[in-house]
Amino acid sequence: MRRIIDLSLRYLTAGETHGPQLTAIIEGLPSNLEIDFEALNFQLHRRQKGHGRGRRMQIEKDTAQIVGGVRHGRTTGAPVALVVANNDWKHWTNVMNVEPIEGNDEAKRRIHRPRPGHADLNGGIKYDLKDLRNVLERSSARETAARVAVGAVARQLLEKFGIRVAGHVVSIGGIVAPTPDLPIEELIAKTEESPVRVADPETEAKMIALIDQTKADGDSIGGVVECIVTGLPIGLGSHVQWDRKLDGRIAQAVVSINAFKGVEFGIGFEAANRPGSQVHDEILYSEERGYHRASNRLGGFEGGMTNGMPIVVRGVMKPIPTLYKPLQSVDIDTKEPFTAQVERSDACAVPAASVVMESVVAWEVAKAFLEKFGGDSMEEIRANYDNYLRQAAEY
Ligand SMILES: Cc1cc2nc3c(=O)[nH]c(=O)nc-3n(C[C@H](O)[C@H](O)[C@H](O)COP(=O)(O)O)c2cc1C
Numbered sequence: 172m173r174r175i176i177d178l179s180l181r182y183l184t185a186g187e188t189h190g191p192q193l194t195a196i197i198e199g200l201p202s203n204l205e206i207d208f209e210a211l212n213f214q215l216h217r218r219q220k221g222h223g224r225g226r227r228m229q230i231e232k233d234t235a236q237i238v239g240g241v242r243h244g245r246t247t248g249a250p251v252a253l254v255v256a257n258n259d260w261k262h263w264t265n266v267m268n269v270e271p272i273e274g275n276d277e278a279k280r281r282i283h284r285p286r287p288g289h290a291d292l293n294g295g296i297k298y299d300l301k302d303l304r305n306v307l308e309r310s311s312a313r314e315t316a317a318r319v320a321v322g323a324v325a326r327q328l329l330e331k332f333g334i335r336v337a338g339h340v341v342s343i344g345g346i347v348a349p350t351p352d353l354p355i356e357e358l359i360a361k362t363e364e365s366p367v368r369v370a371d372p373e374t375e376a377k378m379i380a381l382i383d384q385t386k387a388d389g390d391s392i393g394g395v396v397e398c399i400v401t402g403l404p405i406g407l408g409s410h411v412q413w414d415r416k417l418d419g420r421i422a423q424a425v426v427s428i429n430a431f432k433g434v435e436f437g438i439g440f441e442a443a444n445r446p447g448s449q450v451h452d453e454i455l456y457s458e459e460r461g462y463h464r465a466s467n468r469l470g471g472f473e474g475g476m477t478n479g480m481p482i483v484v485r486g487v488m489k490p491i492p493t494l495y496k497p498l499q500s501v502d503i504d505t506k507e508p509f510t511a512q513v514e515r516s517d518a519c520a521v522p523a524a525s526v527v528m529e530s531v532v533a534w535e536v537a538k539a540f541l542e543k544f545g546g547d548s549m550e551e552i553r554a555n556y557d558n559y560l561r562q563a564a565e566y
């Protein structure tokens with residue numbers, strides 16, 4: 172039998188939210204990529220911030236340890252293994268290790284009243300698990316800490332080729348931030364210190380007040396986040412096969428983030444309301460810039476390929492499912508109506524989610540980059556990249 176070996180860049184994560192740690196393995200990185208550990212941990216730190224998060228974020232101080240594939244600060248070409256420890260584990264060892272049996276303390280922690288909007292009921296039925304904690308533990312967005320660590324490595328690879336990934340919050344609970352028409356460096360600087368990751372102080376104050384009110388009401392809110400990727404060559408992704416279209420792959424990655432329900436590129440759904448003349452980006456040519464566009468309404472993609480303009484992608488996050496004033500549910504033991512179980516929870520995680528979105532987008536772009544310019548070492552990739560840029564400049 173012929174075995175098909177997947178040589179592309181890939182990763183897997185493992186670990187439970189209240190288990191000892193999260194683990195990620197990245198396969199397919201080239202050798203000689205310098206890893207900046209401080210920059211990696213900075214991304215994890217950014218994901219923990221944001222107004223509206225619950226107490227868990229005060230317990231955790233996320234840092235990644237690299238336990239494979241890196242020596243002397245550089246990748247060796249071997250799989251890179253990363254772990255992020257859960258500080259909270261020490262409070263959960265009994266709950267995680269002792270089976271809940273009628274009458275014991277752990278039985279009180281068994282989850283049997285599924286939360287609408289979370290994975291509890293579907294996961295319980297699918298995997299035939301009578302303690303819905305077995306679903307919650309893995310469906311928790313704690314897993315996104317591992318994805319941010321992985322995305323931070325992808326970012327570092329992209330940065331070596333001048334490709335930068337940034338993000339910010341567009342709206343929270345219906346409050347929309349004015350569009351920041353700023354160069355990417357200024358956008359990062361202006362939104363970085365904001366507890367809701369917006370550039371405008373007035374919007375920031377309104378969003379904070381709404382999050383506080385929502386929390387006081389025992390409710391939750393979602394929002395829209397935007398990610399921008401600059402410095403891209405033309406031609407990442409491909410039109411020739413459905414699963415090689417990079418916009419499609421980014422869409423999948425974005426909607427895979429916990430609580431994300433939709434995605435759009437450039438003007439997105441607004442394209443439905445305009446004639447073509449106000450949607451398509453006219454093609455220009457100059458000696459110094461080569462082919463470029465008069466606008467970027469399509470968010471950097473045509474035919475599933477980058478067109479050299481920045482990728483602009485937005486994702487919508489629904490409100491957090493766990494409500495302190497819980498919704499109607501059913502007890503899976505008795506089938507009687509009950510309100511859903513309440514677990515410690517965030518009221519709004521939109522600012523944190525914007526960092527997760529940057530990370531998954533960085534990953535998809537890095538994967539497409541290596542598909543096009545791939546080699547076993549950074550030096551080989553650099554040579555392939557330079558050669559392509561020369562070829563494209565002569566086109
Ligand atoms: C950064 C982040 C933090 C989250 N925090 C919570 C939380 O505290 N409580 C909760 O119920 N859901 C939280 N969620 C959302 C759930 O993880 C998510 O709704 C759940 O896994 C079900 O998946 P789905 O919403 O994608 O269908 C969070 C999501 C993200 C991205």
Ligand SMILES: C=C(O[C@@H]1CC(C(=O)O)=C[C@@H](OP(=O)(O)O)[C@H]1O)C(=O)O
Pocket residue numbers: 188225226227228231310311312313314316429514515516517
């Ligand atoms: C742990 C994180 O987010 C968690 C995501 C989450 C959920 O249901 O998705 C529920 C909460 O879990 P806990 O009950 O442990 O506080 C959040 O804190 C994190 O982002 O690192």
